[in-house]
């Protein structure tokens with residue numbers, strides 16, 4: 001698939017144009033509470049016009065069974081999907097895994113990034129993630145030189161999202177150093193914009209290139225990679241230069257080494273550095289927040305920042321268990337992300353959040369099912385700047401129907417689905433008021449449309465898209481750099 005040959009992202013037709021319609025849900029989990037007979041009317045703008053509980057369906061309504069609110073994957077690196085099933089047997093730690101990840105990054109170009117992102121976004125959509133915050137830092141060629149087409153990698157992500165119909169918040173990421181006080185390693189050159197000013201200029205230009213999307217199906221947010229990758233002076237420039245409405249994300253204290261390096265350089269924890277810069281606020285989302293001090297927890301909580309926990313990734317990489325309950329008690333919002341995409345399943349992220357708490361505390365119900373669902377849905381949407389009203393008139397109409405008849409869910413109280421269902425139980429997925437996926441398949445074949453019935457069927461299957469995208473990567477030799485610099 002050639003990105004240059006795909007339609008301009010600004011004019012790509014969405015799968016199934018939104019028209020005024022109504023869904024009738026046999027049961028809708030409203031604020032985690034199962035509510036019977038809910039009619040959801042959708043306007044042409046993809047937003048909820050009216051929501052009426054306790055009513056009967058009308059003849060033209062689309063009838064749904066048990067329905068959850070749309071769920072936002074607040075932290076993803078789509079290309080890490082290339083490592084799934086290939087890094088789990090060799091032991092090691094986060095830092096060794098990262099070497100494999102850099103090799104995968106070096107195989108990307110706009111075409112291959114588009115194909116892989118389209119496949120991963122398709123997998124997310126059929127799994128019940130209706131929105132994704134893509135934490136994107138592979139901006140340039142492996143040697144750091146620019147692609148001839150401006151914003152080629154970013155437009156590849158936007159085109160991929162538009163084609164499958166997932167809501168994308170592109171968290172374009174600033175990445176300047178290979179560790180605190182260290183230059184970038186050769187394998188990190190593709191991430192580099194040279195300076196905060198250079199990144200801000202590219203960010204503003206990218207905003208124009210993406211165009212204004214009144215539907216909020218593809219929007220632009222921002223990210224600072226971490227205190228490891230961005231010096232404080234550059235962070236200050238970013239905070240001053242970004243519009244206040246843009247959501248801002250940062251990796252925080254995923255590894256003890258980051259904390260040790262930060263204390264040695266600044267005499268502060270990474271959270272302390274952010275507090276010192278005035279960066280902690282409700283517009284900020286900190287990702288992982290695994291290794292925190294009591295003072296860090298109080299700072300993040302009192303600022304009302306969001307913490308994006310990534311339980312399946314943190315478990316896979318042996319990162320540790322973050323203090324989610326304590327952060328929530330201190331005032332932070334908890335959202336969820338799939339991060340490295342070794343697992344793409346919002347229900348397993350919910351369950352992982354609670355499982356970590358139970359294993360660490362010896363108590364059940366640290367987050368009740370309604371709180372788990374709020375983390376995956378409303379808090380995730382808020383973290384990505386997509387509104388935090390929940391399912392209300394005026395909110396985006398994103399819904400996920402879940403089977404109550406599977407071997408996993410039969411007999412479940414609907415309110416307890418976050419502890420029983422998996423992505424395999426997801427039936428119809430509605431984004432922007434339109435059904436975009438059904439029982440593991442995309443509804444529209446997107447760019448595959450018109451290529452024959454068999455090709456159309458393949459183009460609707462995430463696993464077929466993944467197979468093609470991974471084969472293209474596997475057939476590309478990685479760029480191996482001289483890594484004698486040993487930077488982190």
Ligand SMILES: [Zn+2]
Pocket residue numbers: 075077135251287339
């Ligand atoms: Zn990450």
